[in-house]
Amino acid sequence: MKRQLLTLFFLTILSTAFAQKQNAIKPGEVWPDNNGDHIQAHGGGIVKIGKVYYWYGEERRPGLDTGYRYVSCYSSNDLMNWKFRGYAIKLKRPDSILTNNWVLERPKVYYNNATKKYVMYMHIDGGIKGISKSKWAYDYARVGVAISDKATGPFKYLKAFRPLDKESRDIGQFIDDDGTAYLIFECRPTDGFYIAKLSADYLTVDKEVSFIHAPLEGGAIVHYKGLYYVVGSALSGWSPNPNKVATSASIYGPWSSFENIAPPETKTYSSQSTMFIKVAGSKDTTVIFMGDRWKPSQLSDSRYIWIPVQIGDGKLWLPEPKAWTIDVKTGKWNYVNDKPEGK
Ligand code: DGJ
Numbered sequence: 028m029k030r031q032l033l034t035l036f037f038l039t040i041l042s043t044a045f046a047q048k049q050n051a052i053k054p055g056e057v058w059p060d061n062n063g064d065h066i067q068a069h070g071g072g073i074v075k076i077g078k079v080y081y082w083y084g085e086e087r088r089p090g091l092d093t094g095y096r097y098v099s100c101y102s103s104n105d106l107m108n109w110k111f112r113g114y115a116i117k118l119k120r121p122d123s124i125l126t127n128n129w130v131l132e133r134p135k136v137y138y139n140n141a142t143k144k145y146v147m148y149m150h151i152d153g154g155i156k157g158i159s160k161s162k163w164a165y166d167y168a169r170v171g172v173a174i175s176d177k178a179t180g181p182f183k184y185l186k187a188f189r190p191l192d193k194e195s196r197d198i199g200q201f202i203d204d205d206g207t208a209y210l211i212f213e214c215r216p217t218d219g220f221y222i223a224k225l226s227a228d229y230l231t232v233d234k235e236v237s238f239i240h241a242p243l244e245g246g247a248i249v250h251y252k253g254l255y256y257v258v259g260s261a262l263s264g265w266s267p268n269p270n271k272v273a274t275s276a277s278i279y280g281p282w283s284s285f286e287n288i289a290p291p292e293t294k295t296y297s298s299q300s301t302m303f304i305k306v307a308g309s310k311d312t313t314v315i316f317m318g319d320r321w322k323p324s325q326l327s328d329s330r331y332i333w334i335p336v337q338i339g340d341g342k343l344w345l346p347e348p349k350a351w352t353i354d355v356k357t358g359k360w361n362y363v364n365d366k367p368e369g370k
Pocket of ligand 1: 299
C-alpha cells in the first residue's frame, strides 16, 4: 500500500512536470501556466522588459472575491511557457457612482524609461447609479490608470478619466519601434476609434494622433517594414466577427480602407483582436496576432488564438490556426509538425 501511494505520488509529480513544459503555442486549446492552470490573461497586453515578456490580462478564474476585479501577470522567456506572477492589481470599485456590475477589461502595461515606473491602463466601465437603464450598461466609459515600481505589481490605482474628453471603451496598446507609446480607444459617439499619444510620464493622454472613422473595437496596431497596420473587430459584443485591417505610411494617417484578415465565414477563426506582438529576432521578424476566443458563459475558459501572420506590402492575413513554435532569439517560427526551414 505504502509503495502504491509512493508510486502515485511520483507519477503525479512527473505528470505535473510534463504538463508544465510547453513546446508549442496551440491556438484554441487550454494553455497551462507553470501551475498547470489555464492562463488567465484575457483581453491582454504584452510588454517586453529586457529578455522577459510580461503578459497582463483579465483574471476570470472562479472563486475570486466578487467585490474586486483582478488583473493577472505572467512572465515568459519564450512566449510558450508562462509563469503566474500573481495579481498585478486587485481593484475595489474605483468610483462610488458605478453600480456593482462594473467591469475592468483589456488591461495594458507600459514601462516608462524616464520615470522607471510601470503604468497600467484599463477599461473601466459599467452602469452609473440612478442613470443607467440596463443592469449591464457600459455607461461609465473611462480608462483607469495605475502605477507600480515593479512589473509584477502591486499596481496602485490613480484615477479614471475620459481620454481627449471622449467616451472610451475597448482599449489597445501600441509601442512604436522608436519607443513612442500610444493608447488606442474606441468611441461610440464619434463612431470610430482614436490613436492617442501618451504624455511623457504616461499618466495621461497627450494628443490625438489619428481618428479612424470606422465602428471597430479590439484595436491593435503593428509597424512593419515602413507601414502601420491597424486591426479591429466589429461591435458584436462577445460574439466573433470578421476582423479587418487598414494601413498607413504614417501613424497620423491617412488610412486605407479596411480589408478582411481571414476568410470572413470563419469570423477570425472565432476570435477577436487584442494585440500584436512583433518578435524581431536575429534572422527574422515574426508578427503574432493575439486574439481572444471569448466564452461568455464561462469567461475563465475563454481561449487564446495566437497566430503568426502573413504580412507585407499592405497585406495582413491570418493563416488557419495550427500548433506552432517560435524561437524568440532568431524570430523564426514553425508549425510543430513541419520540419524546420532549411532542413
Ligand atoms: C467586446 C469587447 O471587445 C470585450 O472586451 C468586452 O467588452 C465585450 N464586448 C463585452 O460584451
